[in-house]
Amino acid sequence: MAPDTKHLEVTLDTQVESVNLAEEMCLRVAEAAGFAEDECYRIGMSVREGVINAFHYGNQEKPDKKIHLGIDLTGEKMVIHVMDEGKGFRLADVPDPLLEENLLSTSGRGIFLMRTFMDEFDVVPGCTGGAEIIMSKKLPLPESASGNGDRRPSNSDATPHQEA
Amino acid sequence: MPALYATTREVGVITLIDLSGRIALGEGSALLRKTIRDLLDDGKNKIILNLGDVNYIDSSGIGELVSGFTAVRSRGGELKLLNLTKKVHDLLQITKLFTVFDVFTDEPTAARSFQ
Numbered sequence: 001m002a003p004d005t006k007h008l009e010v011t012l013d014t015q016v017e018s019v020n021l022a023e024e025m026c027l028r029v030a031e032a033a034g035f036a037e038d039e040c041y042r043i044g045m046s047v048r049e050g051v052i053n054a055f056h057y058g059n060q061e062k063p064d065k066k067i068h069l070g071i072d073l074t075g076e077k078m079v080i081h082v083m084d085e086g087k088g089f090r091l092a093d094v095p096d097p098l099l100e101e102n103l104l105s106t107s108g109r110g111i112f113l114m115r116t117f118m119d120e121f122d123v124v125p126g127c128t129g130g131a132e133i134i135m136s137k138k139l140p141l142p143e144s145a146s147g148n149g150d151r152r153p154s155n156s157d158a159t160p161h162q163e164a
Numbered sequence: 165m166p167a168l169y170a171t172t173r174e175v176g177v178i179t180l181i182d183l184s185g186r187i188a189l190g191e192g193s194a195l196l197r198k199t200i201r202d203l204l205d206d207g208k209n210k211i212i213l214n215l216g217d218v219n220y221i222d223s224s225g226i227g228e229l230v231s232g233f234t235a236v237r238s239r240g241g242e243l244k245l246l247n248l249t250k251k252v253h254d255l256l257q258i259t260k261l262f263t264v265f266d267v268f269t270d271e272p273t274a275a276r277s278f279q
Contacts, residue, residue, distance in 0.1 A: 109227070110223040
């Protein structure tokens with residue numbers, strides 16, 4: 001990790017409430033990093049979908065398993081990691097929800113939304129044996145921040161501190 | 165983050181469900197499912213979902229809309245959408261569900277579409 005990277009890491013219980021908690025946390029970091037409202041919405045939605053994926057598919061809603069959420073703020077982008085304690089999966093095995101035969105499926109759109117809303121998206125084997133979703137969004141340019149000048153994080157900015 | 169609120173009203177043979185809040189995992193999805201199932205159990209299968217005050221839907225909420233759509237259709241009825249907010253509109257567009265749902269911007273036109 002680069003020395004100027006700020007890192008936040010939390011371990012969440014496998015429960016529905018963790019979805020909202022993770023979304024709220026990442027929204028606060030995104031807002032502090034200067035993302036505009038629309039981008040915050042996309043980041044929040046992506047985190048939500050990542051944690052839903054970990055909760056439902058990865059950990060299969062088993063309360064003894066944990067969800068690991070990590071946020072890195074580099075000078076260039078916000079990187080989000082969501083790791084479960086399931087068996088992992090391959091992106092290539094995820095059905096395309098836009099195919100005609102999948103349009104009426106009641107599930108399977110989370111990965112698609114994360115891919116659509118974030119700049120970078122990947123799924124790798126996690127160190128827990130489950131899947132690790134890694135997704136990122138480039139930090140806004142100074143002029144695109146909402147009327148507040150340069151909102152890129154600096155040492156004095158309201159960015160996260162290391163948490164357990 | 166507010167939960168979902170749902171109220172139903174009758175317009176002729178059509179039932180309108182006015183929704184406000186979020187349709188998301190653990191919040192509104194279950195309420196929406198129950199509201200639609202209860203209407204179907206009462207024999208009401210011409211349904212309009214007024215989403216004018218729904219400002220957030222996640223993949224679970226999208227799944228619930230699709231589930232409601234197929235449940236109503238399997239009972240010989242129709243479920244249509246009214247007054248989408250921009251975020252919901254965009255979400256249905258990128259998921260191609262605009263090609264599935266009938267979507268309206270005003271209530272009289274939505275009601276007439278059932279005739």
